[in-house]
Amino acid sequence: MAIEILKLLVRSADTWNFEGSLSGLSDREWMALRYLARANRFSRTPSALASFLGTTRSAASQIAAALQSKGLMVRKPIVEDKRSIALCLTGEGERFLKRDPMNALRDRLVALDVADRSRLHDALRRVLAGLDVGKRRHHADICTECMFLIERGEGKDRHFRCQFFRKAIAQKDTTLLCAYFEGRSDRGQLPASP
Ligand code: SF4
Structure with a gap:
């Protein structure tokens, strides 16, 4: 299998x-x-x-x-x-x-039911984390998975801040790719800001 x-x-x-x-x-x-x-x-x-x-x-x-x-x-x-x-x-x-030639694959994934898609997503994430891909080749990922993202407040007061760049992040930008991303388990402590 x-x-x-x-x-x-x-x-x-x-x-x-x-x-x-x-x-x-x-x-x-x-x-x-x-x-x-x-x-x-x-x-x-x-x-x-x-x-x-x-x-x-x-x-x-x-x-x-x-x-x-x-x-x-x-x-x-x-x-x-x-x-x-x-x-x-x-x-x-x-x-x-x-x-984009990749759209055909994306559309097939979208056609899966939500439970199958979620299981596939979680399984692939676990497999890649197990391979330690992130440490061998730095990869971009989104703020919501990053150790530098700080979230404060609730409801209308909810806001986000990047500890690495020391700048506010709009909620809509927390799902964009970042080349400076660090997974929450990639490091034991925060590095210095640039
Ligand atoms: S380093 Fe990049 S991914 Fe991490 S919180 Fe800051 S902007 Fe987001």
Whole structure:
């Protein structure tokens, strides 16, 4: 049974790991576009993109340049730090995601009933945590799973704060991807802020 599950996981990878291009983008370019669409404001930089793709900053810059040349992304200066650049999807980039080859797999998952989806989600999380993937390759994840997120108040007074960046986080942004994420069990104590 374990071998069968492994084969199914490998087959599912064909939707995001492929040769050549689909709708004009390579698998890496699709990965970058997908990431930038879901990244929070701290994580849209070239270095965060490089970290997410597991590549060098220069390779990530080439991927970003390819997206920019197709009108899917633009570089914008970051207001709080004029020396840094944010990689932002254009309206065309947002619309282009409708052609994402991974959507077919997503739609199949959405079609599962809630209980099956929840069991699959929990089982995959446990398997990946058991492999200790997060420590071998830093991965992006969402604030609500991060050890740095502090939640205070209730009802209308409920608010969130990131201990790492020492900044407030809007509730709607707590489900965006962050390249600085740390799982609650990844470290025994909080590291210093940047
Ligand atoms: S709480 Fe964690 S995931 Fe959220 S912005 Fe801070 S470091 Fe990133």
